[in-house]
Amino acid sequence: MAESNMYRLAMRLAGSTDPWQILRRTDGGPGITTNLTNPNEVDPDGQDSSMLLTSIDVGGDVSIAFSAITYDMIIRNVMGTDWLVDGSDSTLSTIIIGRNTPKLEFLVTYQDVGAAGKSYVIKDANISQMQLSISAGDILTGSFSIVGEGYEADYDASGDTFTDETATKPLNCAQDINQLTLQGEALIDVCVNTMDVTINRNYQGDPCVGELVANQFKGTATVSGNISLALTEATFGLLQQSINEEEFTVTLDMTDGADGNQYLFEMFRCKLGVEMPSGGRDAVLRPAVSYTALKDSVEGTSIKISRTLPA
Template identity: 35%
Template sequence: MQDSGSTIRIAYREDGSDGPWNIFRRTDGGPTITPSTEGAGEQLGQREETDEVLLSAEVGGTINFNFSAQTFDDFIAAACANDWDATTGQVVAGGLLDKAFEVLVSYQRIGKHVLMSGMRVSVLGLTVEAGARITGSIDFVGTGYEGTYDPSGDTFNDPTTTPVMTAAVNGGDVLIDGELLDGTCVSQYSISLDNSYSSQWCIGRVTAGRQVIGDLNATGTIEFAFTADGFDLWQHTLTRVPITTDFSMSDGTTTYRIETAKTFLNGELPTPSGSDPVTATLDAQYRKSIEAGYSVRFTRTQGGAQTQARIASIESAQSPSEDEVTAA
């Protein structure tokens, strides 16, 4: 009997908890244990070493996913090093909370389970691309593992059943400085929160003794049609005048709004060959605005009025008007 990727279950809960596990909805990837070994370094006059030693074992890895509501809220908060505000529904990046999880990898067909502990969200990435699912990734770094964990006494919550979101159906317009750029079209928008964790290795431990949070590096990309409005947006790479961005996505039940308060753009003047449409792909550096109090802010609300209204307006625009019907 042998497992395949479709039978491996990954679950998580708060580090140190004995509560139920939450099932991770993922597309691929997963945390792993990477041993570092080398020869014992002894010369016995036989031209070959006879032993090898274990130096360390790195715990961590990347999980990729399709975004769905109420599924990844814990990891958004961990990447922000903050808690969701129960009153405003907001969480801002750059906090001081060092959130950690336990992650359980279960090879269900062979009945083997590996527990990883002290798992921090080193990097969280989200990508919204035209004509595609809204996707994300989580890079974990950890401090411990148990290679033969027994989950027989544990309980597991059912995975969330909220639908996977797509850019076309669930994504709103990307607003620049609070306005829709009517003359251009944004085709990709991404954000990455890198907490710059560093491993501290300690005598007497195979795994890292601590994972130390560092500077927040909030970055992303914005890709858009290089129209006259697009050219004006590209000019920000030279003037160094920051912009703000504002994007919302919703499944009709839960809406997530992502705002950046002080975004600096970088990128070359596009010069494609042939008859390819001219587009610009700019790197974005999301800096903290002292006035606004954040660099990146997430707001989670119940209901999807904004996106649903946008979908209705699109459907209305695609339907023939009364005059057009009469004329026909």
């Protein structure tokens, strides 16, 4: 009987012969799903007499506890450009939204099935969406969604090599969030309960006659999220500011403690949607704020991610 601890997910650039990078995860993984269609022919006995394979879905969702370095290639793919090293600081690199996305491939192995395990590969894959979720008193969690255009259903991984999982620690929302800011005309200093940020590349499947797996086309990059914060005099003003269509800068700065690996998410032009709270007895009242990041003409992107990885 197979068990989840013996499920291994690994990744590398599509078409590469490099070692597979074993990925850390908390749940989920990309799969191969066969879809059968009944031709609905009339049967003299009044029974179904045929089912045909008409399409195959390739991909799936992976849940994670976010840690430094581990998901840099995932971020690179969903952002659509390369990490660029700051010329004056070799430890600092940044990445913005683009359209040049080197495809990936993912290897799934059930290590306790059979004597040597059984594997399949998701080929020509991209990350359609990535989300990070910050919650008070919890670990910084996230997820990413994989869409593929090919597969190998029975892959022999016996001759392949593997790079071990990264050893960086999962980020802690209580101790590793340096700063979370919401700033319009003035910086709002407030207690934030939860926040999330989602980068969605809006891939669209395009099935073709004669092919089982649909092609995937990248759409508009949308960056959005939600913030739950305490109701104060400052945050009460967010309702009128939303009505006035004012723009805000949203930033998230985090470091994994003594290791010093730092990630900074910056969204320079955000429009807010605000839902004012109601509550029952002894309830903490929190406005629900949604935000959408727009392209900034100076930065050329709706979101910029900076990372500092000390040597």
